[in-house]
Amino acid sequence: MQTLSVELPERQYPIHIGPGLLERGELLTPHIAGRQVMIVTNETVAPRYLERLKAGLADYTVAEVILPDGEATKTLASVERIWDALLAHGFNRRCTLIALGGGVIGDMTGYAAACYQRGVAFIQVPTTLLAQVDSSVGGKTGVNHPRGKNMIGAFWQPKVVINDTATLATLPARELSAGLAEVIKYGLIRDEAFLGWLETNMSRLRALDDEALSHAVRRSCELKAEVVVADETEQGVRAHLNLGHTFGHAIEAAMGYGSWLHGEAVGAGMVMAAALSARLGWISETALQRTERIIAAAGLPRHAPAGVEAERLLELMRLDKKVLDDRLRLVLLQALGRACVTDEVADTQVRELLVGWPR
Ligand code: NAD
Ligand code: MG
Numbered sequence: 620m621q622t623l624s625v626e627l628p629e630r631q632y633p634i635h636i637g638p639g640l641l642e643r644g645e646l647l648t649p650h651i652a653g654r655q656v657m658i659v660t661n662e663t664v665a666p667r668y669l670e671r672l673k674a675g676l677a678d679y680t681v682a683e684v685i686l687p688d689g690e691a692t693k694t695l696a697s698v699e700r701i702w703d704a705l706l707a708h709g710f711n712r713r714c715t716l717i718a719l720g721g722g723v724i725g726d727m728t729g730y731a732a733a734c735y736q737r738g739v740a741f742i743q744v745p746t747t748l749l750a751q752v753d754s755s756v757g758g759k760t761g762v763n764h765p766r767g768k769n770m771i772g773a774f775w776q777p778k779v780v781i782n783d784t785a786t787l788a789t790l791p792a793r794e795l796s797a798g799l800a801e802v803i804k805y806g807l808i809r810d811e812a813f814l815g816w817l818e819t820n821m822s823r824l825r826a827l828d829d830e831a832l833s834h835a836v837r838r839s840c841e842l843k844a845e846v847v848v849a850d851e852t853e854q855g856v857r858a859h860l861n862l863g864h865t866f867g868h869a870i871e872a873a874m875g876y877g878s879w880l881h882g883e884a885v886g887a888g889m890v891m892a893a894a895l896s897a898r899l900g901w902i903s904e905t906a907l908q909r910t911e912r913i914i915a916a917a918g919l920p921r922h923a924p925a926g927v928e929a930e931r932l933l934e935l936m937r938l939d940k941k942v943l944d945d946r947l948r949l950v951l952l953q954a955l956g957r958a959c960v961t962d963e964v965a966d967t968q969v970r971e972l973l974v975g976w977p978r
Contacts, residue, residue: 621837625756625844632778634756634844636836638785638829641668641744644675650778651679652740653713658683659701659728660719661692664746667789672719672744682708686724690877693723693763695771701731715740715778721747721794722754726769729760733775743777746786748798749882752805752839755780757847782840784832792825796918797882799824800863802835803913804889805842808859811956813838814913821916859958862950863889869935870923879920886919895964895972896952906955922977929973933966 620637635646656679660669665685673681684704686692705714716739718728725743732741743755761772787795799821806814816834817824823831843860850857867888871879893910896902911921923932936947946962947969953959 621833623837623840623844625840626848627776632776632780634780634782634840636751636782636784636833636840638783638833640781640783641786642671642675644677646781647675647717647742647779648678650740650742651715653711653715654678654680655708655710655714656681656717657701657705657708657710657714658717658719659686659724659731660684661686661688661724663688664720664724668719668746668786672717680708682710686727690723690763693727695762695764697727698731698734698762701728702735705731705735710735710739712736712739715742717742717744719744719746720750721745722750725750725754726760726772727762729758729775729777730762730772733760733773738775741775741777743780745780745782747790748787748795748836749801750798751782751784751787751836752798753801753843755782756840756843780840782836784827784829784836787832788827792918793880793883795825795827796886797880799917800882800886800889800914800919802839803917804860804862804885805839807889807893807910807952807955808862808950808958809842809846809956810838811954813842814909814955818909818913818916821913825918858948858960859950862952862958863887863892865936865939865947865949866891866932868939869932870927872935872938873923873927873931883920884923886914886917887922890914890921891972891976892949892951894976895949895969898968898972899951899964902952902954906952909955929970929976932973933970936969 623634624631684701686697716728716732718725729741732739745751745755758774758776760775761769764770806817820831863885867884870884890911893907897907914921948962950958
């Protein structure tokens with residue numbers, strides 16, 4: 620098992636990483652104050668992992684809420700179901716909520732914990748690669764509103780995160796690849812050595828080699844935690860986490876949400892960001908080719924599907940929230956392992972890239 624400590628301004632908390640951690644109650648119990656534990660999970664994850672998690676919590680009063688699967692359940696109505704269950708069981712301010720599932724469950728459970736009796740303890744047990752390397756780090760919690768994704772939320776940090784890499788064995792291959800997009804992103808924006816390690820070890824990761832997964836999850840959590848701690852207010856370096864996301868969100872929207880996974884769109888988006896960086900002469904053609912190769916090796920698409928109009932993508936990119944003072948604000952690469960934010964790129968340059976895409 621590997622353990623990483625996340626240093627917040629007012630306290631620290633551990634992230635444990637390794638295979639078979641789910642049933643190790645001794646990793647959870649030091650972080651549970653009272654006797655009451657509520658596990659929140661969904662209909663896909665519960666049959667596979669709920670009993671194993673509960674086995675390590677025999678000394679506690681454990682209740683559970685099992686929600687339907689899917690992004691469509693990430694609503695205030697689901698959070699109300701969690702609050703209803705907490706009240707029905709008479710759970711007090713010393714209770715602990717445990718999120719067992721992907722980012723949807725983690726975001727909702729964290730938000731439920733942030734608000735219940737003005738804030739109760741919260742533990743993350745993420746079971747998707749995306750949740751292990753991305754959504755469980757940084758303290759953002761919340762739900763969707765009919766008018767927008769993640770529009771209602773709060774910052775609320777967990778007491779501990781348990782990343783059991785063995786749970787990834789049941790994850791659909793597409794979901795694993797989607798998580799790998801965010802892993803590759805960390806290498807591209809901040810750590811060329813890690814990117815090189817990923818190039819060498821991508822097939823081990825896709826074959827679910829525990830040692831490789833543990834390393835990739837650990838380094839990703841470290842890199843995201845570094846960025847988040849350095850920039851809590853989201854004024855500077857945190858924006859680098861959006862590499863490929865402005866292009867990616869446009870692809871997701873153009874395709875209709877849900878047809879491409881977020882990570883798939885971000886994979887293609889990162890290649891586009893690298894291609895634009897190469898056009899500007901910031902990175903070499905070789906660096907662009909390395910980016911394309913690693914994205915393909917992760918099982919991700921390298922470009923938006925044919926038939927998506929360049930003009931439409933540009934229009935959608937301009938709608939993305941990262942447009943500041945009417946100029947597209949893009950995260951690009953100055954080198955592999957070094958990202959930057961720029962609003963110096965003219966629309967015409969982006970249009971030229973999109974029209975000629977894929978090359
Ligand atoms: P998800 O939670 O929908 O999980 C993907 C699918 O995998 C679901 O069908 C789920 O039931 C299933 N699943 C989960 N674990 C499994 C397992 N071990 N075996 C088999 N199936 C399993 O999606 P996700 O990609 O984990 O997370 C996406 C969500 O995370 C979005 O709502 C997004 O907004 C949010 N997010 C939040 C942050 C943040 O900072 N809080 C960051 C990135 C994404
Ligand atoms: Mg993302």
